[in-house]
Amino acid sequence: MTRIAMLGIHHLEQCLLIETRSDPHPWGRVNWLRSLRDDHCLGYWQGDELLAISAYTLVLDDVSLLNIVVDNDCRGSGVGRRLLTEGLEWMQQFGGARCLLEVRVSNTVARALYSKLGFVEDGIRKKYYPLGDGHEDAILMSADLPLLV
Numbered sequence: 001m002t003r004i005a006m007l008g009i010h011h012l013e014q015c016l017l018i019e020t021r022s023d024p025h026p027w028g029r030v031n032w033l034r035s036l037r038d039d040h041c042l043g044y045w046q047g048d049e050l051l052a053i054s055a056y057t058l059v060l061d062d063v064s065l066l067n068i069v070v071d072n073d074c075r076g077s078g079v080g081r082r083l084l085t086e087g088l089e090w091m092q093q094f095g096g097a098r099c100l101l102e103v104r105v106s107n108t109v110a111r112a113l114y115s116k117l118g119f120v121e122d123g124i125r126k127k128y129y130p131l132g133d134g135h136e137d138a139i140l141m142s143a144d145l146p147l148l149v
Contacts, residue, residue, distance in 0.1 A: 004086050007041040007053065009033065014050045015041075022072045025130065035066060040091065044070075044083045052083045056091050063088060063096035063145070068110075081113055085147055092145050099145060102138035104129050114141050118148035 007015065012032055019026040027035075035041055035055040044052035051074045055066040065087075070080040088099055102125060103110050119141040127135035 002044065002046050004042055004044050004083060007036055007043045009036045011041075011043065011050070012036060014043075015053050018050060018053055018071050019069050022069050022075075027067055031067075039066060040087075040094075042083060042087045042090065044079050052079045054083050054087045056087055056096075058091060058094055058096055061095050061097040063091040063099045065099060065101040075109075080110075081117075084113075085117065088145055088147060096145055098142060099147075100140070100142045102128060102140055105137045105139055111139065111141075114143075116148075117143065119143040 012029070015032045015036070016026075016029060019032070032055075038057075040056045040058070042054050042056075043050045050071075052068070052070040054068040057064050057066055065084070068080060068084060070083075088096065091099075099119070101114070101119070103114065105124075120143065122140040122142050125138040125140060128138035129136040
């Protein structure tokens with residue numbers, strides 16, 4: 001049985017495990033601790049196993065997607081799409097009318113998903129994401145809620 005549920009600080013180690021396995025540039029303990037405490041974090045569960053995580057914040061009616069990570073073994077299965085769309089539906093209950101996000105220029109899979117859901121490119125943040133030997137640009141994207149699904 002799959003479900004999407006709120007995450008709390010007691011899920012910190014599970015979030016760190018998924019991210020270090022699945023993201024070459026993980027957020028790390030401090031960022032996840034802060035987000036689990038202060039933001040809206042959701043997890044995609046299959047039984048007792050956490051397969052994907054997302055974090056959102058809300059300022060007035062703007063929702064920012066802070067992070068979304070899908071376990072390597074689940075990529076391409078629709079888990080990320082479901083977590084994102086249901087997460088943004090959740091955020092609409094708190095007054096979210098638009099979603100903003102940044103995505104790595106090199107993350108073509110995520111960019112394609114965001115575009116399919118109605119996100120448009122708004123600009124670029126130069127040298128936003130750290131890389132092992134430099135920095136990578138971020139593409140700024142936004143969409144009005146609800147998304148195209």
